[in-house]
Amino acid sequence: MSRRFGRPYGLALTLAAALTLTISRAEEVCEGDHEAETVVDPYSPPIRQLRHKGWESYTIDQLFEEYYECARIIYGYQGYQGVAVVDEDGEGIWDEHVRRIREQLSTIREKYDRDNINNDAPINGGSRPSSMLIPFEVGDAGEHKGRGIFAKEGIQKGQLVIDLDNGSSGYFKDGHEWRKFTVSLSREVACNFIEWSWVQDMPRIDDGDEGEKNDVTDARDGLTIFIAFDESNLINSAEWDHEEANVACGSPPVDDGDYLVGPCRYKFYATRDIEAGEELLINYSEFEDVDQSGWDDIGL
Structure with a gap:
């Protein structure tokens, strides 16, 4: 569920034309305060990936725009010089793209667990479950949205559609820890990691009708950066095209209403009956601030 760059193509178009099927790399040391990596990609012209000194103080925008120059390899961003990908099977399902997405999600998940961020890695190297609890497919969502x-x-x-509280997501409480994790990733993976991360001021669960706070503590409460380790990142926002969301976070909706109650935390339910073939849509504004000030508040 990419949140950082929102409407201008955001999460679903992240890999639409950024496949790197064969890559050759040449390292060169340049004059000045950085090294440059030249990447030869059949889908785009050679790209110089700058390794700036001083990344320790970079904001998320600087990492995206200057450190990795993500706009050069992410379809839909100004400055991208690649080509649009043709949907060869004619069914709106981009198998090669989906494979790439899953590979990169796996890379992120494995590194998160290997580094044992927040000491919540699965025991004995076990696998993490998917947050998607219903049968789904990745397809073409149309103009402006991509996948x-x-x-x-x-x-x-x-019906419970998504559960991000079952070990299917990771989190960072400190902006600099997230920054260090980001710069340890290869360029394409890092750009997507930035796109797929979001900041949420996670509310605590109220205990009782008077709104009293319970005694249960959760390290993820408060301002937190989240990353989902699966395809739930590709769910589009209904707000982009003024559509109506059919999935929302909170508690299950009551029989006589469409809206969910309770704090928006980790569980997302269907707000109405959804037919096979319908796109799942949520409202990003339900769980993150529209002006993205949370990134500043957490040190990015």
């Missing part, structure tokens, strides 16, 4: 997530079967109103 999206579509229901393969009908979903009933109130």
